Amino acid sequence: MLFNYFKIAFRNLRQNRIFSLVNIAGLTIGMAATLLIFLWVYHERSWNKHNEHYQDVYHVYANRDFNGQITSGPDMMFPLPAAAAASFPEVEEAVIVDFGGTPLFTVGDKMIRRQTLTTSPEFFNVFSAQFIEGSAKVLQDPDALVVTESTAIAFFGHTRVIGETVKVNNGRSATIKAVVKDLPENSTVRFEVLQPFNQSTPEYREAQTDWVNCGNRVFFLVKPGANIASLEKKTLELIRKNASSENVTTRGSIILHPMSKWRLYEEFRDGRNTGGRIAYVKLFTWVAIIILLIACVNFMNLSTARSEKRAKEVGIRKTLGSGRKQLLLQFISESVLLAIIAFILASLVVWLVLPAFGQLLNQEINIPFNEPSIWIIILSIILLTGIIAGSYPAIYLSSFRPVKVLKGTFLPGKKALLPRKILVTAQFVISILLISATLIIYQQLQHVRNRELGYDVNNLVLVSSSGQAHRNLEAIRNDLRTTGMVESVTHTSSAVSDIFGFTSGIRWPGAPENNNLVIGFMFAGHDLAKTIGARMASGQDFRINDTNHVIFNQEAIKVMGIQDPVGREIEWAGRRRIISGVIENMVVNSPYTSASPAMIVYEPNWSNQINIRLNQGVDIRKALVQIEQVFSRHNPENPFEYRFMDEVFQEKFTNEKLIGQLALIFSALAIFVCCLGLFGLLAFSIERRSKEISIRKVLGASLQQLLLPMSAEFLVLIGLAFLIAIPAAWWAMKEWLNNFEYRVNISAGVFVLVGLIILLIAFITISLNASRAALSNPVKSLRSE
Known part of the structure; x- marks a missing residue:
């Protein structure tokens, strides 16, 4: 029918x-x-589900009081995971992972950058991976590298690479001890190369007792059925017991953010997880x-x-x-x-x-x-x-x-x-x-795209810096100017559109006793304002050898309440510094928010980005060819890698x-x-x-x-x-x-x-x-x- x-x-x-x-x-x-x-x-809903412990892994977030606003962030102190694993029976494993980077790996005549994470040895006890060769135990070796299948092929053309040596950032040599299958594209914690923290260095030993500085991520593997709210409170008490009030104030708290929410519930507001892509x-x-x-x-x-x-x-x-x-x-x-x-x-x-x-x-x-x-x-x-x-x-x-x-x-x-x-x-x-x-x-x-940014993204080229490029920066600067294509050059610790460092340790005459001011900061060299196309509201731009000088933006001066700031002294990072100028507010980080307080510190020895301002009307292609030739002469150990600042800014949308x-x-x-x-x-x-x-x-x-x-x-x-x-x-x-x-x-x-x-x-x-x-x-x- x-x-x-x-x-x-x-x-x-x-x-x-x-x-x-x-x-x-x-x-x-x-x-x-x-x-x-x-x-x-x-x-979107399948993200991270390949992990064996999908339901039991939590990312530790801290709520901090930033200038009267509660801000949630994943940056945590280095000793926390070891202390939590030892103190809380409901924490089965705890691992610390940095925010990652793209160091340069040299294999013979190949120079390749790969997304790299530095972690503690417990990484594979928390996150799942399929080993082709080697095992999770290799992370106990400070000179070991774990690479993905595609990275092994990119380095050597095959995956049988155990025992092979590669050079990292033209410096130390490391040995590949394990190969894992490429991580699924829908993974939040992704890597192409994994390396352990070097436990033998003075920096590592110092970090083990440093409860003040926060520059890494912490993940807990919690036993099934654990009381998460109770664990959040106990983690907060542990931090307050060891850390100063600068990190988590009396208004602060700890959030254990479950893996099941990392992709779709990534936004926080007023100390609460409010949603996001969901x-x-x-x-x-x-x-x-x-x-x-x-x-x-x-x-x-x-x-x-x-x-x-x-x-x-x-x-x-x-x-x-x-x-x-x-x-x-x-x-x-x-x-x-x-x-x-x-x-x-x-x-x-x-x-x-x-x-x-x-x-x-x-x-x-x-x-x-x-x-x-x-x-x-x-x-x-x-x-x-x-x-x-x-x-x-x-x-x-x-x-x-x-x-x-x-x-x-x-x-x-x-x-x-x-x-x-x-x-x-x-x-x-x-x-x-x-x-x-x-x-x-x-x-x-x-x-938002037509918003006044406070700097000029047009004709501004960002070139990745390196140790060799930084040592030869003055020679690079001079040769670039002689091309007739370049107006000015400076270096910064990050792209000017992004500030990753925050500090609450600034002191100045007349500051309130209970000062909760948190200011974003970045490092830069001379000719900063000239190169990025920013305007000085008062004072002057950084000059050569302006050691111990800082520039604040207008919002920072307003919040700090300093009258006639140019020439005044502040104290930061154990040193007295002079305010050489006040720069007009610039749009950094989110283009949808108003300007936040910011400080730019003159630092000749910290350079992650070299900023190059091209002359108006130059042929961009010809300019890039000549810039590449200059870097090839003075930075031959590293590939020439550049980005346009306007493209970097567009990524925010x-x-x-x-x-x-x-x-x-x-x-x-x-x-x-x-x-x-x-x-x-x-x-x-x-x-x-x-x-x-x-x-x-x-x-x-x-x-x-x-x-x-x-x-x-x-x-x-x-x-x-x-x-x-x-x-x-x-x-x-x-x-x-x-x-x-x-x-x-x-x-x-x-x-x-x-x-x-x-x-x-x-x-x-x-x-x-x-x-x-x-x-x-x-x-x-x-x-x-």
Whole structure:
């Protein structure tokens, strides 16, 4: 019987090719969009699940009072993990890991940088890895390296590399003692090379008792069933017992952040874990469901639009003894068959666009065929789509009375249009919401990108420094100037757009006794302001040999309350220093927040970045060639690696840019599917009014007189959708913008533009469909009268 239903359904679809193609197209787009979003959501939720102890690993965060605001951070003191493992029975293992870097590894004539972590020997007791050669015990050896499979191949061309020696940063030699498989892309703690802390160095011995400085990450492997809240309190008490109040104040606390939340719940506010990427995952999950529902609504509209053509079929079937149950199964079988065909096509579309989709996300998105849950989801999508899409048409069509139908008196009334009008209005509400969100996200990005930064990112080149480059910095500086391409050169401890160091140890005359001031700091050389294009509010830029001099930004001077700061003395890091100038506030770290207090310290011996300001109007390519030649002469032991400062700054918008692009893509798909829904509603309305249109034409009505009444009816629906969608869009985007301290104001112009876009698309759809009916031969509709 079921086979017979599908057989009849296939014949019916084949006989109505246009209807079938439009319906399949709508379902295919809806399913493809849904599958793409679900694959991304699945990928986001799969992070770190390859770890054996996924449910029991915690990242230790500290809440600190920074200038009256509680800030959460993972930087912890070096002795904490050993002390916690020894003091707390619920802590099975504790490991300390640095924040990583990309040191230079030299193998023969190869010079390769690799993402490297330095850790304590307990690393593999906490984090999982598959060993190809060697074992976790090698981390007891201070000269050992653990490398990934791809790194071993990059170094030597094969993976049998145990015992091979490599040089690190053109200095010490280290021996590869173990090889592990490449870590999954969806790992938070990633490495290509792993090395242990060198326990024999004076720095290591000093760090073991240093409860003040915080520059590493700490992870606990906790026994199942442990009381996490109690462990947080005990960890705080342990730190307070050993550390000064500068690290965790009386307002501070400890948060044990579980591995299951590292990816999606990465944001903290006021000392609490408030969410993060999970908001976007939930948002686009709903977008996927909504797009699929829109496609189902289109199916309903298109199916019921053919009601008059199917009415006689229903009437004949009923007179021949078919019950309503059989008719329901017949029509649902047709919709399930359509859903199966649409899913096959959607799968093909997903397979074709998945590489581009992954490139857009900057992630490797794969289809997990080996996961049973995926097949359950696939089957559910097909069945639910078929049943949901086919249920209303099946109920509607099977309800026809055979007597009226076969007499030719059947005609769907105005009430038959009401459910479809509601559904199409809902479709346009969703489309307006998505388009409005896309435009406001774009406005926010442009607003921040055009913000006054306090420095000039254009024509500023960052070159990775090294010990050799730093020793020859003056020669490099002189040779760069002689090229005629370079205006000025300086060195800094990091890119000027990022400050990684923070201190609360600044003292100055008149400072309050309970000083909780925390200031970000970075090291720099002379000509700093000139090179980065910053402006001095007072005082002067760093000059050569400005030893023990500092520059504060305006916000720092404001918070410190120092009057006439230039020439005043402060004390920091055990030395007295002179304030040589005050620089205008610069946008560092987050471009969405206001300026925070910052101090720049003159330090000739600390250089991670060499900043090169190019002359205006120079040929960038020629300039880079000459810069590379200079570095090749004075820094031959290291590869020439550079970045443009404007590109570094643009990286800060990656997340919001991605969300905007996704919103644009899926709002465009939603609009297209909505137009198919409008097409279905128009087809239904025109079928119901076909004789009326024909009579009007016979009586002399013009094309314009025929189009206006039909168009006005649907433009009213779009207007209603606006009345519902605009307040909802304004509220939703206002809530989103509240996450940013520096944000754009939502203007009415956004919604006017959205209105024009929607009206234009809808009017084109209505005009094409209505004009086709208005231009049809009236004889065909009236000859049966």
